[in-house]
Amino acid sequence: AQKITQTQPGMFVQEKEAVTLDCTYDTSDQSYGLFWYKQPSSGEMIFLIYQGSYDEQNATEGRYSLNFQKARKSANLVISASQLGDSAMYFCAMREKSSGGSNYKLTFGKGTLLTVNP
Amino acid sequence: DVKVTQSSRYLVKRTGEKVFLECVQDMDHENMFWYRQDPGLGLRLIYFSYDVKMKEKGDIPEGYSVSREKKERFSLILESASTNQTSMYLCASRIGLAGGSSYEQYFGPGTRLTVT
Numbered sequence: 001a002q003k004i005t006q007t008q009p010g011m012f013v014q015e016k017e018a019v020t021l022d023c024t025y026d027t028s029d030q031s032y033g034l035f036w037y038k039q040p041s042s043g044e045m046i047f048l049i050y051q052g053s054y055d056e057q058n059a060t061e062g063r064y065s066l067n068f069q070k071a072r073k074s075a076n077l078v079i080s081a082s083q084l085g086d087s088a089m090y091f092c093a094m095r096e097k098s099s100g101g102s103n104y105k106l107t108f109g110k111g112t113l114l115t116v117n118p
Numbered sequence: 119d120v121k122v123t124q125s126s127r128y129l130v131k132r133t134g135e136k137v138f139l140e141c142v143q144d145m146d147h148e149n150m151f152w153y154r155q156d157p158g159l160g161l162r163l164i165y166f167s168y169d170v171k172m173k174e175k176g177d178i179p180e181g182y183s184v185s186r187e188k189k190e191r192f193s194l195i196l197e198s199a200s201t202n203q204t205s206m207y208l209c210a211s212r213i214g215l216a217g218g219s220s221y222e223q224y225f226g227p228g229t230r231l232t233v234t
Binding site for chain 1: 208
C-alpha cells in the first residue's frame, strides 16, 4: 500500500496566484515527519519545508506553507504568489523508521508536476 | 553549504557490465542514501548507510549492492547491469540521529544511467 499519495500528476496555475499541492500519508507511528522537495527540470532536489507530527503550528518558509491536518493525515503544500520559477516537480515525503530500526528513511510520493503560466 | 557530488551526470553501459556509481559528500554526514527515480514512480530507496561499513536495504535492493569504506563516500554497484536498471540515480546525505530527525536530506545532481 502506498504510504504517500499525491493524487495530482499535474497542476496548472497562473502567475501570482496561490496553489495547493495535495499529499496524504499513511502511518501508524505517533512520531513522524513530513517533507516537501522541489525538483526543477535541471534535476536537483531542493528541500522546501518540514513538519513534525508533534508540531502544533503549520510550518511556513517564505512563500511556502504546509497545511497539516493530522486527523485527516494530510500535509498539503501551499505556494502563495506563484512565480514562473516555481514550475517544477514537487515531491511529498514522510520520515519513518527503517525496517532495521537503526535509522530514519524517507518514503516519497510519485510527485506533482506544477506549471506556472504567465 | 553541503555539497553532494556524483561521479557522472550521464553514463551508458552494456547489459552484463559491472557498473559503479560514486557519491561523495563534504559535510561529515553519517547517513547516505541511494535512490532511483523513474517517471510516474517517484523516488525509491535502494540502499542506505548510517555509518562506515554499515548498510541497510531499502525498498528495492534487488540487483544492487553498496560499499561505504570511508565516511564521505558511498558507492552503488550494479553487479551485472540489465536494461531495467536504466534510470536516474540520486545520492543523498543527512546528518545522523544526534542531529535530530527533522534534518533534511541533501541530494546530489543525479546520474542518468542507460543500459543498452
